[in-house]
Amino acid sequence: MGYLEVRNATKQFGASFLALNGVSVAVERGEFFTLLGPSGCGKTTLLRSIAGFNDLTSGEITLDGSNLRIVPPHQRDIGMVFQDYAVFPHLSVFDNVAFGLKPRKVPAAEIKTRVTQALDAVRLGAMADRLPAAMSGGQQQRIGLARAMVINPRLLLMDEPLSNLDAKLRIELREEIRDIQKQVNIATIYVTHDQEEALAISDRICVMNAGRIEQVGTPQEIYGNPQTRFVAEFVGTLNVFQPGAARDGMLNQLGLAAPDDASWAVRPERLDLVAQGSAPAGAAVLEGRVSKFTYLGREAHVQVETPAGLIVVQLANPGMAATRAVGEVVCVLVPRDAPMAFGADGARIGG
Amino acid sequence: MPRFNFWTVVMILTWLLLFVLLFIPVGSVLVSSLYDQSGNLTFANYLKFLGEPRFHRAFINTLVVGFGGLFGALLLGSIMAFCVSRFVIRGGKFVSLLAILALVSPPFIGAYSWIVLFGAGGVVRGFLRDLGINMPPIYGVGGILIVFSLKFYPYVYLMVSGALSNVNRSLEEAAEGLGLTPWQRTFKISFPMVFPALTAGGLLALIHAIADFGTPRLLGRGYNVLATEAFTLYSAEVGSNMSMATTISVILILVSMVFVMLQRYMSRRNVYHGNMINKPNRIQLKGWRNVLAHVAVYLIGLCGAMPVIISVIYSFRKTNGPVFQNGFALQSYERILFNLGDVIRNSVSFSVAAVVLIVIVGTVVGVLVARRTNFNTALLDGAFMVPYVMPGIVIGIAFIAAFNTGPIVLTGTATIIILSIFIRRLPYTVRTTASSLRQISPSMEEAAISLGYSPFQAFLRITVPLIVPGIIAGGMLSFVTAINELSSSLVLYVGSTMTMPVRIYLLILDGDFGTAAALSTVLLLLSGCAVYIAFRFMGRNEQALL
Numbered sequence: 069m070g071y072l073e074v075r076n077a078t079k080q081f082g083a084s085f086l087a088l089n090g091v092s093v094a095v096e097r098g099e100f101f102t103l104l105g106p107s108g109c110g111k112t113t114l115l116r117s118i119a120g121f122n123d124l125t126s127g128e129i130t131l132d133g134s135n136l137r138i139v140p141p142h143q144r145d146i147g148m149v150f151q152d153y154a155v156f157p158h159l160s161v162f163d164n165v166a167f168g169l170k171p172r173k174v175p176a177a178e179i180k181t182r183v184t185q186a187l188d189a190v191r192l193g194a195m196a197d198r199l200p201a202a203m204s205g206g207q208q209q210r211i212g213l214a215r216a217m218v219i220n221p222r223l224l225l226m227d228e229p230l231s232n233l234d235a236k237l238r239i240e241l242r243e244e245i246r247d248i249q250k251q252v253n254i255a256t257i258y259v260t261h262d263q264e265e266a267l268a269i270s271d272r273i274c275v276m277n278a279g280r281i282e283q284v285g286t287p288q289e290i291y292g293n294p295q296t297r298f299v300a301e302f303v304g305t306l307n308v309f310q311p312g313a314a315r316d317g318m319l320n321q322l323g324l325a326a327p328d329d330a331s332w333a334v335r336p337e338r339l340d341l342v343a344q345g346s347a348p349a350g351a352a353v354l355e356g357r358v359s360k361f362t363y364l365g366r367e368a369h370v371q372v373e374t375p376a377g378l379i380v381v382q383l384a385n386p387g388m389a390a391t392r393a394v395g396e397v398v399c400v401l402v403p404r405d406a407p408m409a410f411g412a413d414g415a416r417i418g419g
Numbered sequence: 420m421p422r423f424n425f426w427t428v429v430m431i432l433t434w435l436l437l438f439v440l441l442f443i444p445v446g447s448v449l450v451s452s453l454y455d456q457s458g459n460l461t462f463a464n465y466l467k468f469l470g471e472p473r474f475h476r477a478f479i480n481t482l483v484v485g486f487g488g489l490f491g492a493l494l495l496g497s498i499m500a501f502c503v504s505r506f507v508i509r510g511g512k513f514v515s516l517l518a519i520l521a522l523v524s525p526p527f528i529g530a531y532s533w534i535v536l537f538g539a540g541g542v543v544r545g546f547l548r549d550l551g552i553n554m555p556p557i558y559g560v561g562g563i564l565i566v567f568s569l570k571f572y573p574y575v576y577l578m579v580s581g582a583l584s585n586v587n588r589s590l591e592e593a594a595e596g597l598g599l600t601p602w603q604r605t606f607k608i609s610f611p612m613v614f615p616a617l618t619a620g621g622l623l624a625l626i627h628a629i630a631d632f633g634t635p636r637l638l639g640r641g642y643n644v645l646a647t648e649a650f651t652l653y654s655a656e657v658g659s660n661m662s663m664a665t666t667i668s669v670i671l672i673l674v675s676m677v678f679v680m681l682q683r684y685m686s687r688r689n690v691y692h693g694n695m696i697n698k699p700n701r702i703q704l705k706g707w708r709n710v711l712a713h714v715a716v717y718l719i720g721l722c723g724a725m726p727v728i729i730s731v732i733y734s735f736r737k738t739n740g741p742v743f744q745n746g747f748a749l750q751s752y753e754r755i756l757f758n759l760g761d762v763i764r765n766s767v768s769f770s771v772a773a774v775v776l777i778v779i780v781g782t783v784v785g786v787l788v789a790r791r792t793n794f795n796t797a798l799l800d801g802a803f804m805v806p807y808v809m810p811g812i813v814i815g816i817a818f819i820a821a822f823n824t825g826p827i828v829l830t831g832t833a834t835i836i837i838l839s840i841f842i843r844r845l846p847y848t849v850r851t852t853a854s855s856l857r858q859i860s861p862s863m864e865e866a867a868i869s870l871g872y873s874p875f876q877a878f879l880r881i882t883v884p885l886i887v888p889g890i891i892a893g894g895m896l897s898f899v900t901a902i903n904e905l906s907s908s909l910v911l912y913v914g915s916t917m918t919m920p921v922r923i924y925l926l927i928l929d930g931d932f933g934t935a936a937a938l939s940t941v942l943l944l945l946s947g948c949a950v951y952i953a954f955r956f957m958g959r960n961e962q963a964l965l
């Protein structure tokens with residue numbers, strides 16, 4: 069049994085709209101657990117019902133074995149970090165962080181040491197006396213983080229804490245969040261709709277879609293072994309082969325089979341371009357013409373028009389020689405273990 | 420699982436409050452207008468209203484002064500707003516100050532100051548007569564309209580100048596690029612943009628003009644409007660006709676309501692959000708145009724503030740009894756000090772009590788309206804529109820009708836005056852609190868809750884400190900309205916609960932203008948302090964005065 073368990077959570081808004089539709093997750097002690105999904109899929113709703121800000125229509129939530137739904141939000145002892153920082157503008161940085169220690173009757177001397185420690189951890193030690201109003205978004209979110217951590221909560225919740233920051237700061241701060249979380253070892257639920265962020269910091273990821281869970285797993289499992297077509301498409305990019313003789317010939321060659329209504333897809337980085345006619349054993353080759361070449365520095369994307377549809381091939385560390393002209397005839401190498409099959413219902417076949 | 424929490428209790432108490440202080444009194448006015456003296460259900464009062472020429476006249480007159488005041492205020496207010504926000508006017512801040520003075524000047528004193536200048540024995544009129552110019556005295560409908568225009572133009576001015584300085588200049592530049600002449604630009608681009616502000620300011624002027632009772636009373640000389648008729652019927656020593664007074668009150672409410680609806684209907688599509696990025700420039704006018712703009716602005720400003728200036732000057736004049744002598748002295752203030760201390764004390768203590776109530780209740784209800792949005796709170800928000808259209812004299816009469824007998828008897832107490840001020844001003848505080856709360860992210864309170872504070876504690880420690888400057892400012896402005904409140908207190912006062920505006924009114928009726936002027940000056944000082952404090956807390960924001 070997990071440390072935090074949500075069982076069969078359902079949340080209804082209005083007469084019939086289900087923001088959560090039978091969601092069950094279990095989070096372990098010290099785990100960094102991420103909810104990932106497109107906008108409106110119910111991530112915030114799930115997080116807020118764990119925090120207690122909105123109650124579930126039905127379902128159970130337990131923390132460390134005890135029922136959480138009957139505990140009022142302010143007694144749940146759950147730290148929260150908000151998308152809009154929610155830093156108190158009328159309190160100094162120090163008082164912001166100390167705010168949660170007051171109702172816990174922590175002695176003044178201990179407040180001082182704990183707050184100082186927390187501020188040092190988020191690298192704001194020098195700014196303790198300033199008012200947050202004039203501080204940057206990244207600094208404000210650091211206050212938010214320190215404020216939530218300093219109370220040693222039983223659980224830490226973060227709802228898209230980095231989405232208002234610019235790209236570079238986002239990467240920097242997510243590493244910090246990850247490091248601090250591992251240090252203090254608090255079970256954390258992190259909400260994001262940025263797949264790269266989720267892959268980078270999570271122990272496990274829960275991909276949600278339209279109020280349901282699609283898949284729960286480690287970043288490797290989610291990316292490398294998606295269990296539904298939705299997950300495969302949402303996390304990373306996907307080439308879908310056009311049904312037809314070319315595709316079936318290729319699958320035959322590879323010795324792969326699935327029901328007729330299944331769709332086949334492959335990730336661009338699993339493909340490669342090879343010299344004509346040289347298919348190694350256990351792989352197939354699709355011939356086609358280059359229709360677009362995009363150079364991105366660390367990688368390049370070659371879009372190839374093949375008999376099995378438009379296929380994007382991702383080339384790692386492309387040198388000058390990798391450049392392809394539009395119209396050039398190329399061969400796409402498809403390794404045997406690259407294609408993934410999804411049933412008509414979107415579920416993975418034989419993954 | 421709806422819990423019976425703090426907010427449910429607040430919701431219930433708020434509705435209770437509205438019922439006891441608003442719906443039941445106003446309802447009983449409505450009901451009592453449907454009964455005759457012996458208690459039979461009848462439409463006789465309304466038939467009488469429809470039948471008697473006296474009431475027809477009052478009805479027509481009300482509309483005349485209402486619309487006359489409206490157009491005067493629109494004219495003066497828009498001229499001033501346009502000049503101040505589009506042209507470089509020397510001392511623009513001072514002009515705004517003049518408008519504020521006109522706005523917070525004690526009631527009645529306006530009308531009387533004009534009588535001092537242009538009445539039968541008026542100073543200016545006498546001076547002109549010596550020069551051989553004979554001008555008619557200011558009495559009658561003309562005088563009322565002049566006074567209304569000068570008294571209510573600040574509503575239009577403050578609203579429109581706010582809107583005008585927020586019209587995005589890019590829009591006008593775009594129109595210029597499309598080849599529109601400056602004149603066409605003004606009418607096709609700027610005018611539609613400020614139209615909502617124009618109608619909102621106009622509505623305020625109209626509603627106040629319809630409800631105003633002092634000006635027609637002093638200047639009308641037989642030109643009666645609904646407000647004066649209601650008061651006459653109510654206060655007549657002999658043959659006081661309460662049910663007819665209430666009938667007229669109901670009609671007055673209906674008239675106000677029609678105009679509120681009309682204004683909402685007219686400005687329904689015109690919601691523009693000012694974009695501050697590209698603010699319009701002020702143009703430096705040259706030659707006679709410049710002179711004309713300055714003359715217009717200063718003339719309007721000074722005329723509007725004239726009553727205040729006159730009463731301050733007259734408060735220092737030497738008097739012998741009620742008669743002014745040459746020279747200056749502090750006699751009028753001495754008289755206040757020795758005889759009228761209790762009136763000032765009453766005014767201040769009633770206003771403070773009302774404002775404290777308004778601030779506490781208004782804040783809590785404002786939070787309710789802003790934070791717990793559901794059908795019930797939307798209805799509550801709507802219900803708070805009711806006092807807005809309620810003329811003071813109607814609230815007064817309604818309170819008398821409701822609290823004279825029955826379970827709660829309050830007539831003749833300070834409480835009834837405090838409550839009448841309270842219920843009239845409450846909606847403003849509710850609305851300003853609600854709107855300032857809507858700007859504070861709810862996650863702020865949630866953060867505090869997640870840190871271990873109960874919802875109520877979180878509200879007290881986070882939200883309250885953030886909205887407190889706005890609340891103090893709002894409270895100060897409520898104080899200005901409270902201490903200047905006349906029409907409902909006039910109906911509700913007894914000897915021991917007399918307030919400054921009531922005393923000023925009585926002094927003017929007695930012809931003791933020196934004391935009235937001194938008392939008005941004291942009133943003005945108190946209001947001025949409150950406005951000053953308010954502006955200190957929220958920055959200079961003249962529109963908040965409306």
Ligand SMILES: Nc1ncnc2c1ncn2[C@@H]1O[C@H](COP(=O)(O)OP(=O)(O)OP(=O)(O)O)[C@@H](O)[C@H]1O
Binds near residue numbers: 081106
């Ligand atoms: N109070 C509410 N009343 C009605 N519908 C709501 C309410 N709160 C959320 N919803 C709906 O529930 C669905 C899930 O909302 P939620 O905020 O959980 O999405 P999310 O996954 O957090 O999205 P985002 O990434 O945009 O933050 C949305 O369709 C939203 O419109």
Ligand SMILES: [Mg+2]
Binds near residue numbers: 113
């Ligand atoms: Mg969300």
